Amino acid sequence: MNFCVLTLFPHLIEAGLGESIFARARQKGLIALQTVDIRDYTSDPHRRVDDYTYGGGAGMLMQAQPVYDAWKEAVGSFEKKPRTIYVTPQGRVFDQKLARNLAQEENLVILCGHYEGIDERVLDEIVTDRISIGDYVLTGGELAAMVIMDAVARLVPGVLHNEESAQTESFDNDLLEYPQYTRPEHWHDKEVPQVLLTGDHKKISAWRLEQSKERTRNVRPDLYARYEERQNVIAWLSRKKKHHIHMMELLKRGLGEVLCFHPLDGALLLEKGGAVMLTCTDTAAGERLLDRCPVDLSGRLFCVCLREIIPVLYERYHLTEARGCYQAYYTQGVPLTVPKDFNIRRLDVSFAEEIFAEYHELVTLEELKERLKARAMYGAFVTSEQGEEKLAGFIGTHSEGALGMLQVRPQYRGHGIGAALESFLINQALTRGEIPFGHIFEGNEASLRLQKKLKLNVTDVVLWWVS
Numbered sequence: 041m042n043f044c045v046l047t048l049f050p051h052l053i054e055a056g057l058g059e060s061i062f063a064r065a066r067q068k069g070l071i072a073l074q075t076v077d078i079r080d081y082t083s084d085p086h087r088r089v090d091d092y093t094y095g096g097g098a099g100m101l102m103q104a105q106p107v108y109d110a111w112k113e114a115v116g117s118f119e120k121k122p123r124t125i126y127v128t129p130q131g132r133v134f135d136q137k138l139a140r141n142l143a144q145e146e147n148l149v150i151l152c153g154h155y156e157g158i159d160e161r162v163l164d165e166i167v168t169d170r171i172s173i174g175d176y177v178l179t180g181g182e183l184a185a186m187v188i189m190d191a192v193a194r195l196v197p198g199v200l201h202n203e204e205s206a207q208t209e210s211f212d213n214d215l216l217e218y219p220q221y222t223r224p225e226h227w228h229d230k231e232v233p234q235v236l237l238t239g240d241h242k243k244i245s246a247w248r249l250e251q252s253k254e255r256t257r258n259v260r261p262d263l264y265a266r267y268e269e270r271q272n273v274i275a276w277l278s279r280k281k282k283h284h285i286h287m288m289e290l291l292k293r294g295l296g297e298v299l300c301f302h303p304l305d306g307a308l309l310l311e312k313g314g315a316v317m318l319t320c321t322d323t324a325a326g327e328r329l330l331d332r333c334p335v336d337l338s339g340r341l342f343c344v345c346l347r348e349i350i351p352v353l354y355e356r357y358h359l360t361e362a363r364g365c366y367q368a369y370y371t372q373g374v375p376l377t378v379p380k381d382f383n384i385r386r387l388d389v390s391f392a393e394e395i396f397a398e399y400h401e402l403v404t405l406e407e408l409k410e411r412l413k414a415r416a417m418y419g420a421f422v423t424s425e426q427g428e429e430k431l432a433g434f435i436g437t438h439s440e441g442a443l444g445m446l447q448v449r450p451q452y453r454g455h456g457i458g459a460a461l462e463s464f465l466i467n468q469a470l471t472r473g474e475i476p477f478g479h480i481f482e483g484n485e486a487s488l489r490l491q492k493k494l495k496l497n498v499t500d501v502v503l504w505w506v507s
C-alpha cells in the first residue's frame with residue numbers, strides 16, 4: 041500500500057507517523073509513505089499558495105494551480121490514476137467499512153487543505169473521495185489524513201502481528217469490544233472478573249459477548265440496532281440451517297451485510313468480496329427482495345438457495361451460467377487429526393503463478409493474488425529425496441468464508457494431502473469459534489468423498505452460484 045500526502049506541512053505527517061506500528065510497517069516495506077509539499081509547486085515568486093475568496097468572506101483559500109501541479113507530479117509515478125481523497129468536514133464520515141474499502145487499494149493520494157479550504161475547480165478535477173473524520177472542524181487536514189492512514193494501514197495484511205486482531209474487533213459485528221484486563225489480579229481494590237480466571241473458554245466468550253452488548257446498548261444505540269437486525273436475520277436463517285450455513289457464517293463473522301430482509305420473503309446479503317447471497321421463499325418473494333434492494337446488483341456474482349430464481353437473475357442482470365453446489369459443513373466441534381508427514385504453512389503472493397498453473401478454471405489470477413495477500417491460502421510441502429521442498433497441494437478460504445480452492449498435484453495424490461490440508465483449515469476455523477463449511481460443485485465426486493471421509497455433513501444440491 042502506497043500513501044502519498046499532498047500537504048503544506050510534510051513534517052507534521054512524518055512526525056505523526058514516524059513511530060510505532062506504522063513506522064515498523066514502513067521499514068518492513070508493507071506500506072510506503074511519500075509526502076509532497078504543495079508550496080514547492082507554487083508559481084508565485086513569494087511562495088504564496090493562497091488568495092482571497094471571490095464573493096468575499098473571511099479567510100483565504102488555497103489556489104488551484106499549486107495543488108494541481110503537486111498532484112500531477114505525484115500521480116505521474118503511478119501506473120493508473122489513483123484514488124485521491126480530499127479530507128474535509130464536508131465529506132462522507134469515515135468509518136471501519138470505508139477503512140476496509142480503502143485498504144483494498146494499491147495507491148492512495150490524500151490531499152490536505154488549510155485556511156478556508158481549496159478552490160473548488162481543482163477539487164472537481166482531481167478528487168475521487170471527500171472524507172471527513174467527524175462532525176467537528178480542525179485547523180487543517182493533516183490530522184485527518186493521519187487518522188485515515190493509521191486505520192487503513194493496520195488492515196494491510198502483515199502490519200499487525202496478531203492475525204486475528206484486525207478481523208475480530210469493534211465495529212465489524214456492530215458491537216464494541218468488551219473490557220480487557222492484565223496483571224496484577226488485584227489493583228486499587230479492584231479485581232479481575234472471576235470468569236476470566238476460570239480457563240473455561242465457552243463461559244469467557246459468553247461473558248465477553250454480554251459485556252460487548254451492554255456497552256454497545258449504552259453508548260451506541262445506533263450500532264446496537266444494527267446488531268439486533270443482524271441477529272434477527274441469523275435467527276430466521278437458522279430455521280433452515282443446512283441450506284443457510286454460508287449466509288449465517290457470513291453474518292456471524294462480519295464478512296457481509298444485510299441488504300434486504302423480510303421474514304415472509306427471505307434475505308439478501310452482500311459479501312465484502314462483492315458477491316450477493318439470496319434466499320427466498322419463492323420467486324415472487326425473491327423478486328420483491330431484489331426490487332427493494334438499495335444498491336445496484338448488476339455485474340455481481342450471486343449465490344442463491346432457490347433454483348427457480350435463476351432465470352429471474354439471468355433476465356435482470358444478464359447472467360448466463362449457474363452451477364449447483366452441495367453444502368458441506370462441520371458441526372462436531374472436535375478438532376481433526378492433521379498428519380505430521382507434510383509441512384503445512386501459509387503461502388504468500390509469490391506462489392500466485394504456481395497455483396494458477398494448477399487451478400484456473402474457477403478463479404482469475406487477480407482473485408488468487410487477492411486471497412494470497414489476505415493470507416487466506418495454505419500449502420502442503422513435501423521434501424524430495426534430493427532434499428528439495430515441493431508444493432504438493434494447496435487450499436484456501438474464499439472471501440465469503442467458504443473453504444475451497446483445494447488441489448493436490450497429480451503426482452502427490454493418494455497420500456492424504458487433501459485431507460490433511462482441509463483438516464488443518466477446519467481446525468483453524470474451530471479455534472475462532474466458526475462453523476467450517478464449503479461448497480462442492482455437482483459432479484465433483486473426489487471432493488464429496490473427502491467431505492464424507494472427514495465426517496462433514498453434506499446436503500443435497502441446495503445452492504447455485506450464478507455468474
Ligand code: ADE
Binds near residue numbers: 129171173178179
Ligand atoms: N479538515 C478540517 N476538519 C476536518 C474533519 N473533521 N475531517 C476531515 N478533514 C478536516
